[in-house]
Amino acid sequence: MTPDTKEEIRDAFRRGIAVAIAASPFAVLFGAVSIDNGLTVAEATLMSATLYAGASQLVGVELFNHHVAPWLVVLSIFAVNFRHVLYSAAIAPHIRHLTFWQKATSLFLLTDPQFAETERRADAGLRVSYIWLMVLGFSVYVPWLCLTVVGGLLGNLIGDPRAIGIDVLLPVYFMGLVMGFRSRANWLPVVLASGVGSVLAMHFVGSPWHVSLGALAGVAVAALLPLDKEDEAPVGTVAEGEA
Secondary structure, eight states: OOHHHHHHHHHHHHHHHHHHHHHHHHHHHHHHHHHHTTOOHHHHHHHHHHTOOTHHHHHHHHHHHTTOOHHHHHHHHHHHHTHHHHHHHHHGGGSTTSOHHHHHHHHHTOOHHHHHHHHHHHHTTOOOOHHHHHHHHHHHHHHHHHHHHHHHHHHHHHOOGGGGTGGGHHHHHHHHHHHTTTTSTTHHHHHHHHHHHHHHHHHHTOTTHHHHHHHHHHHHHHHHSOOOGGGGSOTTOOOTTOO
């Protein structure tokens, strides 16, 4: 194993653990909510292992308890997760050197923070390798599964996360990720468009559609605004020293 590979593993693990800590209250909450809605600990863990989508897991498990049509559950989860289509398209230039199966396995682990970390790494001119993606992904995935079990077994002892303030961890982390891109061209109008679009969609359409509609509002504004000169470089350009 080369020194560069070791450094990639250390960097990915360090960033992944930070995400896992921020997401831990929500993993525990999902486990507890799942039990409250009639799922077993094994079923909740299986849902985390296969769906692995955070907010849409909570949406799905709440709909299960309301006995709605299966197609509505699928459609609601798709609405929340539609942003992942945009994520995968955005990072495609950074992972074009991967094989099909490497892309498939790494994109299964794609989450909001992993997308942001991948973009940040690419912006720094660093190569996004398969091992970096997998270490980052599993550093979040494995704790998420373990904490789902904890939530299923002990979640009722924790109570409402808002009562002790731990519900703010993940939003604060996401805010930090968004602020990390503020040096990019057109950052402010795109963020404002996404925020306003999401609020309006929440008011007039409702949850969970406001997530995807807010993202589409930001994409639309970004498409209309002129590109920065640095962003006009050919897709797939490799930073000096990374070839």
